[in-house]
Amino acid sequence: MAKHSNTAGLTRLNIILAAVIVVLLVLLIVVSGQKRRAQEESSREEAVASREEVSLEESVEESIPESRTESVPEANSQEESSEAAESSVEEVSEVSEEESHGPDLTDWRLILVNGRHPLPEDFEPGEMVDIGDNEVLDVRAAEHYFEMRAAIEQAGYSLYVDSAYRSRERQASFWEARIRENIDKGLTREEAEREAASWVAPPGYSEHETGLTLDISTGDPEGRFREEVRAWLREHCAEYGFILRYPEGKEHITGAAFEPWHFRYVGVEAAREIMDNGLTLEEYLGDVPEE
Numbered sequence: 001m002a003k004h005s006n007t008a009g010l011t012r013l014n015i016i017l018a019a020v021i022v023v024l025l026v027l028l029i030v031v032s033g034q035k036r037r038a039q040e041e042s043s044r045e046e047a048v049a050s051r052e053e054v055s056l057e058e059s060v061e062e063s064i065p066e067s068r069t070e071s072v073p074e075a076n077s078q079e080e081s082s083e084a085a086e087s088s089v090e091e092v093s094e095v096s097e098e099e100s101h102g103p104d105l106t107d108w109r110l111i112l113v114n115g116r117h118p119l120p121e122d123f124e125p126g127e128m129v130d131i132g133d134n135e136v137l138d139v140r141a142a143e144h145y146f147e148m149r150a151a152i153e154q155a156g157y158s159l160y161v162d163s164a165y166r167s168r169e170r171q172a173s174f175w176e177a178r179i180r181e182n183i184d185k186g187l188t189r190e191e192a193e194r195e196a197a198s199w200v201a202p203p204g205y206s207e208h209e210t211g212l213t214l215d216i217s218t219g220d221p222e223g224r225f226r227e228e229v230r231a232w233l234r235e236h237c238a239e240y241g242f243i244l245r246y247p248e249g250k251e252h253i254t255g256a257a258f259e260p261w262h263f264r265y266v267g268v269e270a271a272r273e274i275m276d277n278g279l280t281l282e283e284y285l286g287d288v289p290e291e
C-alpha cells in the first residue's frame with residue numbers, strides 16, 4: 001500500500017512539475033515575444049530618427065551649396081572632394097564639368113590671330129574710341145586700358161601708346177615700310193619679307209587689326225622708367241584683362257619675337273590663367289604649332 005501511495009504521490013508531483021514547466025514555457029514565450037516587439041519598435045524608431053537626420057542634413061546642404069562653391073572655386077582640396085562624394089551624384093558631376101570646361105572659342109575676346117591664323121574674311125572690328133596718343137582702341141578693351149593707365153599713374157609712372165588699332169590699309173603700309181627698309185639695307189624681297197615677318201605681321205595677320213592690342217611704352221619723354229613700367233605691366237596687366245602677348249622663350253609658339261611692349265586684351269579670367277602660368281594665348285587655346 002505504502003508503495004502504491006508513494007507511486008500515486010510521485011505521479012501527482014510529476015503532473016505538478018509538468019504544469020509548472022508548461023506555465024514557465026508559456027511565460028518565456030510571452031516575454032521573449034514582448035522583448036522582440038520592443039526591439040523591433042526601437043530599431044524602427046532609430047531608422048525613423050536617422051532618416052530625419054539625413055533629411056535635415058540634405059536640407060542644410062541644399063541651402064548652402066552656392067556659398068560653398070563660391071568660397072572654394074576650385075574643387076581640388078581633399079576636404080572638398082570628400083564632401084562632394086557625400087553629397088548627391090548630380091553635384092559631383094557638376095563639379096567635374098566645371099573643372100573640365102575649356103575656353104569658349106566663340107568669345108570675341110579670345111580671337112586668335114597669328115602667322116597661321118589670319119583674321120576671318122568677314123571680321124568686323126568693334127566700335128573704336130580715342131585713347132589719346134593719336135590712337136584708337138575697341139571701346140570694350142579701352143575701358144580696361146583706362147583703368148590700368150590710372151593705376152600705373154597712381155604708382156608714379158605714365159604710359160604712352162605707340163600703336164593700337166590698325167586698319168588693314170595701315171597694317172599694309174607698316175608691312176611695306178619695313179620691307180622697303182630691309183631692301184634698302186641690301187636684302188632681296190624674299191629675305192626682306194622673312195626678316196619683317198618677325199616684327200610686323202603682313203596685312204590680315206596682325207593682331208593690331210582686332211582693335212584689342214596695344215604697344216605700350218613709358219610716358220616719360222626721355223625714356224626713363226621703361227623697365228619699371230614694363231615690370232609693372234607684367235605684374236598687373238592681368239588684373240585688367242591684358243596679357244603680355246609675345247613672351248620671351250615662346251617665339252616658337254607665337255611665331256613672333258619677344259615684344260615687351262605688346263599687350264593684348266583677352267578678359268580677366270583668361271588673362272589671369274595665362275599670366276599666372278606663364279602661358280601664351282596659343283597654349284591657353286590649345287592651338288600650338290607642331291614641332
Ligand SMILES: [Zn+2]
Pocket residue numbers: 163208213214215262263
Ligand atoms: Zn604690337
